Amino acid sequence: MKTLKNSGQNFILNYIYIFMMIFFTINTESIWAQVCPNINEIAVLSVNNNSCDYDLSEIAFEETICYQAKETDKRSFGESMQMIISLFRQPFISRKSQQNGPYDLIIVPGFPYHQDKGADLILKARIKWAYYLISKGIANNVIFTGGSVYTPYIESRIMALYAMELGIPADHIFCETRAEHSTENVVYSLRMAKKMGFKKIAIATGPYQSAFLSSYVKEHSLPVCFIPITIAIIGTSNSNGFLDIDPSTAYVEDFVSLKERETKSERFQGTLGNNIDE
Secondary structure (H helix, E strand, O other), rough: OOOOHHHOOOHHHHHHHHHHHHHHHHHHHHHHHHOOOOOHHHHHHHHOOOOOOOOOHHHHHHHHHHHHHHHHHHHHHHHHHHHHHHHHHHHHHHHHHHHHHOEEEEEEOOOOOEOOOOOOOHHHHHHHHEEEEHOOOOOOOOOEEEEOOOOOOHHHHHHHHHHHHOOOOOEEEEEEEOOOOOOHHHHHHHHHHHHOOOOOEEOOOHHHHHHHHHHHHOOOOOOOOEEOOOOOHOOOOOOOOOOOOOHHHHHHOOOOOOOHHHHHHHHHHOOOOOOOOO
16 A cells, blocks of 8 residues: 555644634624615604605615525524534544544545546545545545545546545445435445445544535434535645546446435425435
8 A cells, every 4th residue: 555645634724614603604704794784774764754765664674584594594604603513523533433443434525526627626535535544554445435426427436536546545445326415425334334344433534524514414313423624735745656547447427416306495495314215
């Protein structure tokens, strides 16, 4: 097996990334102040001026819509802040989780593959992280998980092809091909791992996806922990080692994108884990 150069735990880069997220999230709070001004004041002003330019029933309706939108935005903002707070912990969670190895198995969620573009940064980062963990003896096996969701290529099989090129032995690689959402990646892979007799399991993915999935894992008491990718690994994902692959074995005939099979609402429910097969 090849030896991956240890780039170390670069916590400064992690926090630069997190502070950028905080900046963009906080700035979303001011959007509704611009989009939905104080409609009550507009209504009073129009009545005092005996103006007929405003329909008060329409103003009341708009006020209700803006109120609902503001309440939704507040909830969304609160959830985003919880996510950001959890992101602060990801570098330390990763370091602690690595020290608690070795793991029987790591689960690596898939990402869309486009043949004309090849593997992009996120796809490379997840594969490289899996290789790093196995080459360092932190994990012994890997399940790449994901079907053909947004492109006609089965995500898990594409990742397996790249992983073998990097040097992960084929007999230590498994593919879960049903999952179409992050929560399904976890549940279907855990079911597969249980059947194969693996017990000590971790999810190895990016810090944001780790933070998102952690609440789902906790809510459903799933027997799995997290080893979030370090930014140092992501930053070096364009380095040598990702050779061209033949993606034909991962190609699906008569493919139909998830966007054409499910509405936005249905996809959102899938992301929350509400469409998982029993």
